[in-house]
Amino acid sequence: MCAMRKAPGRKRDSVALGALLACVLIACEPNAYALDPALDVSQYAHTAWKIRDGFTKGIINSIAQTPDGYLWLGTEFGLLRFDGVRAVPWQPPTDQPLPSSLIIGLLAAHDGTLWIGTSKGLASWRDGKLTRYPELEGERVFRLLENREGAVWAGTIGPTGRLCAIQKGSVQCYGEDGRPGIGVVGLYEDSKDNLWVGVQNGVWRWKPNPPKFYPFPDESDSLRSFVETDDGAFLIGMRRRIVRIVVGWDERTRHCPCTPWQDRRIPTVRRPFRQ
Numbered sequence: 001m002c003a004m005r006k007a008p009g010r011k012r013d014s015v016a017l018g019a020l021l022a023c024v025l026i027a028c029e030p031n032a033y034a035l036d037p038a039l040d041v042s043q044y045a046h047t048a049w050k051i052r053d054g055f056t057k058g059i060i061n062s063i064a065q066t067p068d069g070y071l072w073l074g075t076e077f078g079l080l081r082f083d084g085v086r087a088v089p090w091q092p093p094t095d096q097p098l099p100s101s102l103i104i105g106l107l108a109a110h111d112g113t114l115w116i117g118t119s120k121g122l123a124s125w126r127d128g129k130l131t132r133y134p135e136l137e138g139e140r141v142f143r144l145l146e147n148r149e150g151a152v153w154a155g156t157i158g159p160t161g162r163l164c165a166i167q168k169g170s171v172q173c174y175g176e177d178g179r180p181g182i183g184v185v186g187l188y189e190d191s192k193d194n195l196w197v198g199v200q201n202g203v204w205r206w207k208p209n210p211p212k213f214y215p216f217p218d219e220s221d222s223l224r225s226f227v228e229t230d231d232g233a234f235l236i237g238m239r240r241r242i243v244r245i246v247v248g249w250d251e252r253t254r255h256c257p258c259t260p261w262q263d264r265r266i267p268t269v270r271r272p273f274r275q
Helices: 014-028
Strands: 003-005 044-048 060-066 071-075 077-084 087-090 103-108 112-116 119-125 129-132 139-147 150-156 163-167 172-173 187-188 195-199 201-209 212-217 225-228 234-237 242-247 266-272
Touching: 071 112, 077 129, 103 139, 103 150, 112 139, 139 187, 150 187, 187 225
Parallel strands: 060 103, 242 266
Antiparallel strands: 003 044, 060 071, 071 077, 077 087, 103 112, 112 119, 119 129, 139 150, 150 163, 163 172, 187 195, 195 201, 201 212, 225 234, 234 242
């Protein structure tokens, strides 16, 4: 595990967050800049937390930071709490166990609640109390998102995926009709409050109602990420290409700015944001 941080003078929680996020960016995007590219490398100090030094067991699947400054690390062997110096295995009270020690997704909500998606269900931790959600018991909770209304959306994977909204203690789930397919692989809320749900063979604009599906033929199990551009377009990163959903108008097919072997055509899908 590696990181770049500005030396010295940062608060410990800021160092922790910058450290971990810089490492994730470097690992996932080889062309990403490490912090401010205008600064010389000598202006940064480098710190590494390594598995061989006992930092953690196995892979870190997810990271979240709660308002108290702690970083929470979801791993295949449990949940860790990191203060910028040490990562300590975390366990709830013995009478409030997690659904599973395999942590897949984490979400730090605006109210301070830590949402914990595991291989066998969903839990939340707030004010010393762990809450489990029977509606998702035994399911692999793969994606978590908090929308602007304060609802937490949870997406599960296979054999039949489900999409659930949790708000004020109420849980409403969708998917019995098979629309999510084998599972939800991505969740995103755009600036227009549209909720996008990535599935194996396309993407759903779930909100506002009614849900609308945009299929990606011959692209099963390839959705990687969502992003909204400044001009209101919506980009979906696939394994081999980028799909561009444009707001209400058509444009010519473009090429993505990739290296030659990655270059793929970007199809445009016409759709209004509101119907």
